[in-house]
Amino acid sequence: MRLDLTHIKQWIPRHSKVLDLGCGDGEFLRLLRDERGIIGTGIEIDLAQLSAAVARGLNVLQQDLDSGLPNFPDNSFDTVVMAHALQALHHPHRALENIVRIGSEAIVTFPNFGHWRCRLHLGLFGQMPVSRVMPYSWYDTPNIHFCTVKDFETLCDQLNIEIVAQDVVGVDQRDTWLARLWPNLFAVTAIFRIRRRQQR
C-alpha cells in the first residue's frame, strides 16, 4: 500500500460512502470496505485495472476524470478520494471544483514538485527531474500538470475551497517530521483534506 493511502485511511469515517477517482485495481477501496465498512464506488479508465477492481466485488465505472463527472449528483458521497491523479488531468482546477461538489469532503494527494530534490535537479542540471517515483521523461508522461504544495494552496483559495487538514509523506519516516515542518520543500507527497468553503 502506498504511504499516502495509509495516511488518508484514518480520515475516512466508518460506514461512510466513498468515491475513489482513479481507483486502479481497487486495492484501497477493498481495504476501506474490509477494515472500515465503507460503501465504495470507483472510477477507472483502464479496462484491465477496472476488471481487477470488479473482481474484488467493487462497483466501478469506466469514465474519464476530465469529463467533469456531471453525472454525479451534489453531495452524493461522504468522501471523494483522488490519490495521485491530479497531475495527470487536463483540467485539474475543474476536477477540484467537482470533487468538493460531489463529496461533503475530499482527500487529494499529489507528488510535490517543490520538493528540494526536484528543485536541486532543475537548479543544478537545468533539466526536468526523472526519479524512481516519477520515472517518465517530460515528453512522454501521463503527468502533465505538476504543482507544488504552495501552488495547490493558492488554487484552493482561488476556488473557494477550504483546507481542513494537511499531511505529508517524506522520503522515509525519519524525513517526515521535516516535511511536516516545511512541506513545500520536504514533502514528497502532499495530502490535503478539503471541502467547499462555507458561505458566510
Place this chain on the structure above:
Amino acid sequence: MLPSLSDCRRNWSWVFKTMSEAFPIDSVGLVSPFLEVFDEPLPLSSGDSLIGFELMVETYGELNDDASNAILVCHALSGNHHAAGKHQVDDRKSGWWDLVIGPGKPIDTNRFYVVSTNNIGGCDGSTGPSAINPATGDPWGPNFPQLGVSDWVRSQKCLADRLGIQCWAAVVGGSLGGMQALQWAVDYPDAVAHCLVFASAPGLTAQNIAFNEIARHAIISDPEWHQGHYQVEGKIPTRGLALARMLGHLTYMSADGMSDRFGRELREGSFEQDSTAEVVFQVESYLRHQGGQFSTRFDANTYVLMTRALDYFDIAQRFNGDLTATMAATQAEFFILSFSSDWRFSPVRSQELVDAALAAGRPVTYAELETDEGHDAFLLDVPGYLPLLQAYMTRVGPQPTLEQAH
C-alpha cells in the same frame, strides 16, 4: 469369444475421445429443451389476456437447495431458449451464448442454475402467432395479441414461481434481452439481486424505430404475406423476411468491422475486361446467406410482433418518463456494458442508464468495451469482455463462507 480387456479399453477410449471431440470440457454438452404448460390466464399490457400459455425452456447446471443460484438469461430479437450446448452431437452450431455459459465460463454452470426461455410470441416452441388459437382452431397469425417486454417478464415470473425461484441471483440479457432484464428489476424489485444489461437502452431511438418499420414493411410488402394469414394459405413470405434480416444484420455491424471482414473482396465474377460472370461482393453474398437462412427458420408474424414490442418499450413509462425514479424503484445491483462501435444501441444509451442509477443511488458497475464488432459484440469474444464478466460474476449468487475460502 469374450472381448479382451484391452479391447474394452480401446472401445471406451474411443467413446471418450469422440465425446471430448464433440464437446470441449467447458461446454454444457448435450441439452434438451422442455415445454412448461401454464393453464392460468396471463394478463397482457395491452389489456388483452391469454387464457393459458406454454413456455419452451432450457436449463443448465443444478438448482441449489435454497434456490439462490438461479440465473435467468434473456434472448434478443431473433434468439430463443437454446442458449448453450447442442441438441444433437452433430449440430453445426451451439446455443447463442455458448461463449458465456458453461462449466468454468463466466456464467459458470458449476455454480449456477441457468434458465433460458423462448419468449411468448416467439416461434421456437413457446405460445406465439404460429400456435393454434383455442377460440378459432386456426393459427393465431396476425391476431396474436400484441405483447410488451413486461408481458415476457410476467410469463417468466410464472416459470420462476413454478421452479421455486423467489429471487434470481441475476437476470442477464443483451439488446432486447437487456431490456427484459431491466424490466425484471423494475417489475419485481425483490426478485432480482443483480441486473446485467449489455448493449441495451432505456428505449429505442427514432432511428431504431425507423429501421424496425422498414423491416416490417419489407415483410408486409411480400406477396406471400396475405395480411399475415400466410400460414393458412400455406405460404411463407420468405423474401420479405430475408430482406428484413439483411437490413437488421447490417445495423448490427459497424462500418469498420465490415471493412475489415469483407473489404471490397469478390465472391464471384471479376472486373477483368472479358469477364461475363456476374460480380458478387463478399458482403453481398454474406447478407444474402444470412437473409436466406433466417427466412427459413423465423416466423414473419413473430418478427413483426417482436419489433413492435421493441418499439413500444420504455422502461420509464410507469414513472412518467423519469428514468431516475424508475431506477430508484429497483433493488438490484446493476452491471451495464456497452460496445464502442454499437450504433444501434450506442454507449450513450447505456450511459443514460448508468447516470440514472447513480442519481438514484443504486449500485452500478459500467464499462464501454472497445471493439469494431458493433451491436453483435455482446455475442462475441471481444477483448476484455469475458474476463470482465467473469470478474463481475464472482459476487453473484451464494458466496463461499470463510471456512470454504481458506
